[in-house]
Amino acid sequence: MERDLGMDEEITRRDFLNGMAIGIGALGSLGPSDLLRAGLYAQATDDYPPAKTGLRGSHDGAFEVGHRMRDGARADVFGRPTPVDGRYDLVVVGAGISGLSAAHFFREQAGPSAKILVLDNHDDFGGHARRNEFTVDGRTLLGYGGTQSIDGPAGYSREAKALLKTLAIDTQAFYRYYDREYFTRLKLSPGVFFHRETWGRDVLVRRPRGNGDRAFLAKTPLSAQAQRDLVRLSAEKKDYLAGKTAEAKLELLARTSYKDWLLKYVKVSPEVASYLQNSTHDLYGLGIDAVPAGDCRGLDFAGFQGLGLGERAGPGQGLSAGAGPEEPYIFHFPDGNASIARLLVRRLVPGVLDGSTMVDIVGARARYQALDNPQNAVRIRLRSTAVQVRHQRPNHSGDVEITYVRDGKASRVTAGACVLACWHGIIPHICTELPPAQQQAMKYQVKVPLVYTNVAIRRWTSLASQGVHTVRCPGMYWSGVSVDFPVSMGDYRFARGPEEPVVLHILRTPNQPGFPARDQHRLGRNELLATPFATYEAQLREQLKRMLGPAGFDPARDIAGITVNRWSHGYSYEYNSLYDPAWPAGQAPHELARVTRGRIAIANSDAAAYAYTDAAIDQAWRAVGDLVRARR
Ligand SMILES: Cc1cc2nc3c(=O)[nH]c(=O)nc-3n(C[C@H](O)[C@H](O)[C@H](O)COP(=O)(O)OP(=O)(O)OC[C@H]3O[C@@H](n4cnc5c(N)ncnc54)[C@H](O)[C@@H]3O)c2cc1C
Structure with a gap:
C-alpha cells in the first residue's frame, strides 16, 4: 500500500540532482533568470531554507x-x-x-x-510570509508556505500603501500578472470530493454553479432530503426572523453560529450542516459550528436572502472585512507575501537579494549567509x-x-x-x-493553527480531465485541494496547461468542533505538534489517490515534492461574536x-x-x- 502511494519515493532531492547537469563552476556567469530556467535554485538546500521540503512552517528546532x-x-x-x-x-x-x-x-x-x-527563531525570515521552492524535472516552482495574497490593498492604511510603494509594489500590475481567465478557458470549475466513510462512496463532482445547483446535486451521494434542502437554502427568500427589527436580527445573527442558523432557523437536515461544515476552514480555521451566522452572511453564504437586511456588509468582525472598495483576489506573488518580506530584506540588508523591481524579486535567490x-x-x-x-x-x-x-x-x-x-x-x-x-x-490571544501543504506535481491532467481546479473535501483530513493561482511574472511562468508541473495547495485546520473557538485552537495546536511528517504525507498521498486516481493520478509517479507548512501559531485570533464580549x-x-x-x-x-x-x-x-x- 505504501509503495502504491509512493511513500518510498525519493522526491525533490532526486530532481535537484537531475538539475545538476550544468556544472557548479558555470553558475557564476548565470543571472537569476538563467538559474530559474535551469532549475538550479534548489541547490544546497541545507543552507537554503526556501527549498527545504518535509515539515516546515514552525519547523522542528524553532520552537x-x-x-x-x-x-x-x-x-x-x-x-x-x-x-x-x-x-x-x-x-x-x-x-x-x-x-x-x-x-x-x-x-x-x-x-x-x-x-x-x-x-x-526560525531558519527563514518572513514569519508567516514564507516562500517554498521546488525543482521539478529541471524547472523551479514557487509556492506560498503561509501568507497568500495582498488582500484588498485599496483598503490598506496610508502608511501600509506607502510601504508597498517604497518597495516598488504596484498592485495594479497584478491585473496583468494574474490570468483571471485561465481556468475558464480550460473549462474548469470548483468541485467537491465525497468520501465513502462519510458519504457512502468516493466520488468527485464538478460544481460549476454553487451548492444549490440541481445538476450538481443529482450526481452527489447526498440524500434526496439534503438535496432538496440545499436547493431551498440557496433559493428560498423567506424571512426566518419575521417580526424582529433589523437590529435584533443582526444581533441574533452575531450570537448564532451558522450551523445553528441552518439547523434551527432555516431547518435544513443535519446532513446539510455536515456537508457545509468545513466551508469556513480556510478563512477562520474553524468549521461553521464556531463561525457566526452574521459573518457568513457577510461572506455571501446562502440562507439570508429573505431577511430584508439589504446588501451584505462584510463579515462582522475582522476576516476579509477590508475597509476599501471590493477588489478581485488577484494581488498574489508566486510565493505569496513572502515577496513583501523579501523586498523589505532587500531594502534593509545589502548583499542578500539582487534586483530592483517587484518582478525580479520573484526569481532572486537570497544569500542567507549575508x-x-x-x-x-x-x-x-x-x-x-x-x-x-x-x-x-x-x-x-x-x-x-x-x-x-x-x-x-x-x-x-x-x-x-x-x-x-x-x-x-x-x-x-x-x-x-x-x-x-x-x-x-x-x-x-490564542493563535489559529493551520497546515498549508504544498505538493509539487509533474502534471495535473487528473484534475483537468475531471473538470476541476479546486476541490473541497467535506469531512476529510485535508479540507481542500487547489491548483495554485495562475500568476506569471517576468521569467516565472505558470503552467501553460495541465501537462506541465504545478504546485497543489492543500489545507488542514485541526479544529475540534463542539468547543469554543479559542479552545479549538489550543486543542488543534496540540494535535499539530504531535503529528509527524509521515502522517501528513500518508494522509495526503491517500487522499489525492482517492480523489484523482480514477483520472490517472499516480502518487508514486506524479508527486515531485511535499512541503508541509505547519503553523501551530497561525492567524492572529480575531474576536468572535459567539464567544467574546464587546469590550468598551x-x-x-x-x-x-x-x-x-x-x-x-x-x-x-x-x-x-x-x-x-x-x-x-x-x-x-x-x-x-x-x-x-x-x-x-
Ligand atoms: C497560513 C496563513 C495564511 C495567511 N494568509 C494571509 C493572506 O493571504 N493575506 C494577508 O494579508 N494575511 C494573511 N495571513 C496573516 C498574515 O500572515 C499575518 O497577519 C502577518 O504576516 C503577520 O506578520 P507578523 O510579523 O505580525 O507575525 P509573524 O509573521 O508571525 O512573525 C512573527 C515572528 O516572530 C517570531 N518569534 C516569536 N517569538 C519569538 C522569540 N521569542 N524570539 C524570536 N522570534 C520570535 C515568530 O516565529 C515569527 O517568525 C496569513 C497567516 C497565516 C498563518
Whole structure:
C-alpha cells in the first residue's frame, strides 16, 4: 500500500540532482533568470531554507526554546549569556512582516546609519510570509508556505500603501500578472470530493454553479432530503426572523453560529450542516459550528436572502472585512507575501537579494549567509529565540537588554529600544517587567493553527480531465485541494496547461468542533505538534489517490515534492461574536496588550487582533512611532 502511494519515493532531492547537469563552476556567469530556467535554485538546500521540503512552517528546532519559556523556565537555564556586538539603536524580536516593517520604519526616522538587529527563531525570515521552492524535472516552482495574497490593498492604511510603494509594489500590475481567465478557458470549475466513510462512496463532482445547483446535486451521494434542502437554502427568500427589527436580527445573527442558523432557523437536515461544515476552514480555521451566522452572511453564504437586511456588509468582525472598495483576489506573488518580506530584506540588508523591481524579486535567490553581516547597519539573525527582554534600569528606563538563545547558547545584546514583533502569547514569558494586567491581556490571544501543504506535481491532467481546479473535501483530513493561482511574472511562468508541473495547495485546520473557538485552537495546536511528517504525507498521498486516481493520478509517479507548512501559531485570533464580549473602546485585550513601556514597544498583527499583512505593517508603524516620540 505504501509503495502504491509512493511513500518510498525519493522526491525533490532526486530532481535537484537531475538539475545538476550544468556544472557548479558555470553558475557564476548565470543571472537569476538563467538559474530559474535551469532549475538550479534548489541547490544546497541545507543552507537554503526556501527549498527545504518535509515539515516546515514552525519547523522542528524553532520552537523548543520558546516552549521551555512558556513552561516556566527562567532565562538563566540557558547559562550565563555572553554579551555580543556593540550597542544597537534598535533590536526587533520577530522577522515577520511586522518586525521587518518596524526595522524599515525605524531606519526611515533614525537614518541609514541606525544600527538594527532583527532576531527570529526560525531558519527563514518572513514569519508567516514564507516562500517554498521546488525543482521539478529541471524547472523551479514557487509556492506560498503561509501568507497568500495582498488582500484588498485599496483598503490598506496610508502608511501600509506607502510601504508597498517604497518597495516598488504596484498592485495594479497584478491585473496583468494574474490570468483571471485561465481556468475558464480550460473549462474548469470548483468541485467537491465525497468520501465513502462519510458519504457512502468516493466520488468527485464538478460544481460549476454553487451548492444549490440541481445538476450538481443529482450526481452527489447526498440524500434526496439534503438535496432538496440545499436547493431551498440557496433559493428560498423567506424571512426566518419575521417580526424582529433589523437590529435584533443582526444581533441574533452575531450570537448564532451558522450551523445553528441552518439547523434551527432555516431547518435544513443535519446532513446539510455536515456537508457545509468545513466551508469556513480556510478563512477562520474553524468549521461553521464556531463561525457566526452574521459573518457568513457577510461572506455571501446562502440562507439570508429573505431577511430584508439589504446588501451584505462584510463579515462582522475582522476576516476579509477590508475597509476599501471590493477588489478581485488577484494581488498574489508566486510565493505569496513572502515577496513583501523579501523586498523589505532587500531594502534593509545589502548583499542578500539582487534586483530592483517587484518582478525580479520573484526569481532572486537570497544569500542567507549575508543576513547577519557585521559590516551592515541592519542585521538579521535567524535561529535565535529571545528569552529575556528587560530595561537596564527600574521603571522601564535605560537601555534594553535582549537575551537570546542560538544553538543552545545564550547571548545578550543591548539596544536603545526594542520592538517585540513576536507573538503575544510568548511575550509575558520573556518580558516579565510588563504589568500583570498587560501580560494577562496578551494571553487572551490564542493563535489559529493551520497546515498549508504544498505538493509539487509533474502534471495535473487528473484534475483537468475531471473538470476541476479546486476541490473541497467535506469531512476529510485535508479540507481542500487547489491548483495554485495562475500568476506569471517576468521569467516565472505558470503552467501553460495541465501537462506541465504545478504546485497543489492543500489545507488542514485541526479544529475540534463542539468547543469554543479559542479552545479549538489550543486543542488543534496540540494535535499539530504531535503529528509527524509521515502522517501528513500518508494522509495526503491517500487522499489525492482517492480523489484523482480514477483520472490517472499516480502518487508514486506524479508527486515531485511535499512541503508541509505547519503553523501551530497561525492567524492572529480575531474576536468572535459567539464567544467574546464587546469590550468598551480601548479596553479590548489587544489594545491593553500593545501599550508601549519605556523603550519597549509591541507590534505584530496580534496587536491588532487582525490576521492580515496590513495589520502587521500598521502595528509596526504605531510601535516605532511610540519609540520615536519617546526619544524626542
Ligand atoms: C497560513 C496563513 C495564511 C495567511 N494568509 C494571509 C493572506 O493571504 N493575506 C494577508 O494579508 N494575511 C494573511 N495571513 C496573516 C498574515 O500572515 C499575518 O497577519 C502577518 O504576516 C503577520 O506578520 P507578523 O510579523 O505580525 O507575525 P509573524 O509573521 O508571525 O512573525 C512573527 C515572528 O516572530 C517570531 N518569534 C516569536 N517569538 C519569538 C522569540 N521569542 N524570539 C524570536 N522570534 C520570535 C515568530 O516565529 C515569527 O517568525 C496569513 C497567516 C497565516 C498563518
